[in-house]
Amino acid sequence: MPDTTQPVLRIEGISKSLGGKQILDSVSLTLHKGELKVLIGPSGGGKSTLLQCINLLIQPDQGRIWLDSEEVHVSRKRDLYSFRQQVGMIFQDFNLFDHLRAADNVAIALRKVRGWSRRQATERAMAELERVGLADKAELYPAELSGGQKQRVSIARALAMDPKVLLLDEPTSALDPELVGEVLEVIRNLAAGGMTMLMATHQMSFARALAKEILFMEGGRLIEQGSPAKLLAPGAGTRTQSFCTRLWDVSEREHPAAPAGEIGPAGTC
Ligand SMILES: Nc1ncnc2c1ncn2[C@@H]1O[C@H](COP(=O)(O)OP(=O)(O)OP(=O)(O)O)[C@@H](O)[C@H]1O
Numbered sequence: 001m002p003d004t005t006q007p008v009l010r011i012e013g014i015s016k017s018l019g020g021k022q023i024l025d026s027v028s029l030t031l032h033k034g035e036l037k038v039l040i041g042p043s044g045g046g047k048s049t050l051l052q053c054i055n056l057l058i059q060p061d062q063g064r065i066w067l068d069s070e071e072v073h074v075s076r077k078r079d080l081y082s083f084r085q086q087v088g089m090i091f092q093d094f095n096l097f098d099h100l101r102a103a104d105n106v107a108i109a110l111r112k113v114r115g116w117s118r119r120q121a122t123e124r125a126m127a128e129l130e131r132v133g134l135a136d137k138a139e140l141y142p143a144e145l146s147g148g149q150k151q152r153v154s155i156a157r158a159l160a161m162d163p164k165v166l167l168l169d170e171p172t173s174a175l176d177p178e179l180v181g182e183v184l185e186v187i188r189n190l191a192a193g194g195m196t197m198l199m200a201t202h203q204m205s206f207a208r209a210l211a212k213e214i215l216f217m218e219g220g221r222l223i224e225q226g227s228p229a230k231l232l233a234p235g236a237g238t239r240t241q242s243f244c245t246r247l248w249d250v251s252e253r254e255h256p257a258a259p260a261g262e263i264g265p266a267g268t269c
Pocket residue numbers: 018019021023041042043044045046047048049050170
């Protein structure tokens with residue numbers, strides 16, 4: 001069992017303005033070893049920007065970041081390079097290389113960044129594809145894969161780098177509804193295996209079932225933070241609960257047969 005009291009990633013006071021507008025306002029959070037925290041909230045609340053600031057794809061205007069208790073100094077190229085290798089990122093739209101087969105998409109960073117031989121990198125890529133259930137698709141190009149399979153390749157690619165933390169930015173939002181489950185299943189298995197993860201999502205039933213904590217983000221600030229049981233308890237009166245209830249109302253209209261009181265279909269509470 002991972003030591004869940006050990007902070008792996010900590011951010012403090014992250015702020016960011018873009019186009020003259022404040023997008024993130026002093027956001028702080030800690031991810032402990034082996035925990036899955038889920039970022040939810042209305043569209044435009046700053047979830048993607050926060051994940052990109054944490055991964056330093058966007059440089060925050062203010063704030064500090066620690067990985068395994070070591071502060072990351074953005075101005076030091078070596079720090080930045082090493083940090084990016086240890087913090088994996090999964091994007092909504094997969095970001096695969098179209099001209100590379102699945103196995104090569106997974107292996108490429110091992111060869112180019114880590115300097116592994118083609119044989120070593122391919123062996124590792126095959127092991128990671130196996131882990132996400134795609135060993136039989138290793139020779140296919142992205143255009144020959146479904147959206148769910150492409151996202152699983154991108155997860156395998158991130159895992160191949162042995163990240164300490166995975167950041168997932170709405171990994172199922174670009175998928176047809178019938179493909180969402182296979183990607184969530186992979187993430188569920190990673191959580192069960194002790195991977196430390198921060199995931200922005202609108203998949204509320206998944207968040208409720210699996211997240212250690214829900215972080216509710218609105219207007220660039222984390223306005224609520226707590227276990228799903230606490231934030232979504234009947235009568236909790238939280239902003240998280242009213243947000244979920246609204247999603248549920250929409251889903252009820254779209255799926256009138258959904259049994260009340262049970263965890264709803266994907267995307268609902
Ligand atoms: N490069 C940019 N320049 C100006 N504004 C930006 C830029 N990138 C994002 N924004 C604005 O920042 C706000 C937060 O966007 P962000 O994508 O982080 O929200 P989100 O919570 O992830 O939304 P969604 O759930 O729709 O993905 C939005 O108002 C968006 O228009």
